[in-house]
Amino acid sequence: MYVDLHIHTCFSDGTQSPEEVAQIAKNQGLSAISICDHNTIAAYERLYIACKSLGLKLIPGAEIDVLWQNKRMHLLAYNFDFTNNAMSELLNSTKHKSGKCYPIEYACKIIRKANGVPIIAHPGVTWHEETDDLSTILESIKSTEIGGIECYYPWNTDDVTEICIDFCKQNNLCITCGCDGHGDENKKYMFDLFGVDYDIGSKKVPISLLNLRGIL
Ligand SMILES: [Zn+2]
Ligand SMILES: [Zn+2]
Secondary structure (H helix, E strand, C coil): CCEEEEECCCCCCCCCCHHHHHHHHHHCCCCEEEECCECCCCCHHHHHHHHHHHCCEEECEEEEEEEECCEEEEEEEECCCCCCHHHHHHHHHHCCCCCCCEEHHHHHHHHHHCCCEEEECCHHHHCCCCHHHHHHHHHHHHHHCCCEEEEECCCCCHHHHHHHHHHHHHHCCEEEECCCECCHHHHHHHHHHHCCCCCCCCCCCCHHHCECCCCC
């Protein structure tokens, strides 16, 4: 059983429709997906229909801009209640480029109140210049009540993956897998530039290696 818990659609900066994304995920042999558009859940109305007709499990998700020690970073939110007012406000106020960017502690609190799980997105990208200090960084971010880390991600190096998995296991945190697919144009660009494959479902990690408590 495979999952891809980080996919974008044309409702944020991806190029594919919700229906296209669902079909590709199905063709890739995935069992469950989560669409994490930037600061919006607008794709979900169509996603529910598309995924249901394909027998694909759909997990509520979004990618939210947050601040940690004055650094802008991305936080994934999973399985939260779409009808929660504070959560809707958080997404709405962070939606636009000029929108607000709250401290990670605040965002985690809101996500948890909406029964969701906050996960640190793509650590290998966020701290690509600080991978030597990653353990220390993760240790100091722990108190923000994060629920886990996107340990498996196309751009996470083997070292980053290992450090994150160890950290999650030691602290009983979720271990997730996401490929951050944005569609064909972006895929080609990223592959040509960095040789990284961001295709939906391109990272096939057996679910036994993940920890999706509270998410799946
Ligand atoms: Zn991101
Ligand atoms: Zn993303």
